[in-house]
Amino acid sequence: MQPKKPFLKVLNNQTENHIPCWFMRQAGRYLPEYRALREEAGGFLNMVYNPENASEITLQPIRRFKMDAAILFSDILVVPQALGQKLEFLAGEGPKLNKVSNEKDLKILDVKNIDNILSPVYETIKLTRQKLTDEGFDQTALIGFAGSPWTVATYMVEGGGSKTYENVKSWAYGNPETFQKLIDILVSSTTHYLIKQIEAGVEAIQLFDSWSGVLDEDNFNKWVIVPTAQIVANVREKYPNIPIIGFPRGAGTMSKNYAEKTGITVIGLDFTMPLDWARDNLQNIMPVQGNLDPVTLLTGGEALKTAAIHILDSLSDKPFVFNLGHGVIKETPPEHVEQLVNIIRNYKK
Ligand code: CP3
Secondary structure, three states, rough: OOOOHHHHHHHHHOOOOOOOOOOOOOOOOOOHHHHHHHHHHHHHHHHOOOOHHHHHHHHHHHHOOOOOOOOOOOOOHHHHHHHOOOOOEOOOEEEEOOOOOOHHHHHHHHOOOOOHHHHHHHHHHHHHHHHHHHHOOOOOOOEEEEEEEEHHHHHHHOOOOOOHHHHHHHHHHHHHHHHHHHHHHHHHHHHHHHHHHHHHOOOOEEEOOOOHHHHHHHHHHHHHHHHHHHHHHHHHHHHOOOOOEEEEEOOOOOHHHHHOOOOEEEEEEOOOHHHHHHHHHOOOOOOOOEEEOHHHHHHHHHHHHHHHHHHHHHHHOOOOOEEEOOOOOOOOOOOHHHHHHHHHHOOOO
């Protein structure tokens, strides 16, 4: 069956007059209605695990800006939490996890019972699909997601964000056999989590590999391409037609190998990716998604218009989804998001 929603048509390799758009982190702190609900809920994870709150937040940007896709409100770090790692989001500090440093620490991770923690996420998906229908957003697709094993492992081993990735890289480079065990746990839990999201109603999936750009070529192949390919193959075994967007942030020219070897449907581009190179080396293989610098969106005005038009001129001849090259920055005025959606909607070559 051919998809009807514009976003899904493009993922299915069809060119659309209507260029679909959505923006990474489109639900979040730049929206006053998000901040109000977070205040009321008493923190980020209280919203993530409350289907009523999480579905409201998923819909907030759609009600304002009518993007072509809504993205499930959750986080990539719910998987380590469901595996048994302690996770906290301290206000203004980002995520904190108790570190997993070696093979012995892997014992705390339990792949079998992750749905005990994750089942509210599946409820959120059902509820969000229902609300999209009830509110007349019948052209809006719902995207599910997970972090890719490498990126999730960086948070698990570093205990949060990092500048140098010394701990996780030392483990991966120095003791690849035991690091592989951590990656294998993430491949199987992520596969399970994505299949459950599809069963609950997501219509496409994005794999976020935010830190794929910190590895050399051999390690990129080993820890980014191979595990991603395994997840894609596992999910496709059950759902052969589910569109999967891969977002290997910072991968540069290694993106081509990633696009060819992982089995993904669409490749997400970060904002450092040259548009001509992406058109000639990636968009000839598959649809692309990207890649406006979020600071351009923060800036607004002529700078926003010029950069958005340049992207549209470069990539709109073949299947293309407009997005940012990373997430919306929390200081972004909502009016700038409205300006950007208008530029995309009114674009004619
Ligand atoms: O709107 C959406 O895009 C959907 C929801 C979503 C969130 N996180 C909500 C969130 C998605 C898809 C993510 C993915 C995610 N989470 C990634 C991959 C994308 C990327 O940004 O590179 C990563 C690395 C994380 C881990 C994470 N979550 C960090 C490092 C932080 C702290 C930094 C920050 O921006 O606050 C979070 C918190 C987080 N995840 C917030 C939101 C809305 C902010 C929470 C708050 O303070 O209200």
